[in-house]
Amino acid sequence: MSLRQEKVSSSIKRVAGEYLKEKAGRESMITAIRADIGRDLKNSTVYVTVFPEEKETEALNFLKRKRGDFREFFKSRIKLKTVPFFDFKIDMGEKYRQRIEEISEKF
DSSP: OOHHHHHHHHHHHHHHHHHHHHHSOSSSEEEEEEEEEOTTSSEEEEEEEEESGGGHHHHHHHHHHTHHHHHHHHHHHOOOSSOOEEEEEEOHHHHHHHHHHHHHHHO
16 A cells, blocks of 8 residues: 555544544444555545444444545545545454454453
């Protein structure tokens, strides 16, 4: 990943956190864990975790419905030549890490 991609990715994660803090409902906690950006800076995937886990589907549906709103929110905060299109996904790496921790605590 180039330095430019890393900077933009970091900005996306920060702005996603602000957006979630401002716009997400109070029935679940949604946290932006990381953001990936394409080489051309036109597409980005924001990985999130949701607590409680039972609300993951609802939270993901909310985020997918609000992609356009998030893009406008991002555009108002960060000045880029090309504002990327966003997708949201559950961060499975974080889920796996938590599961491994649970298992290792049993031993």
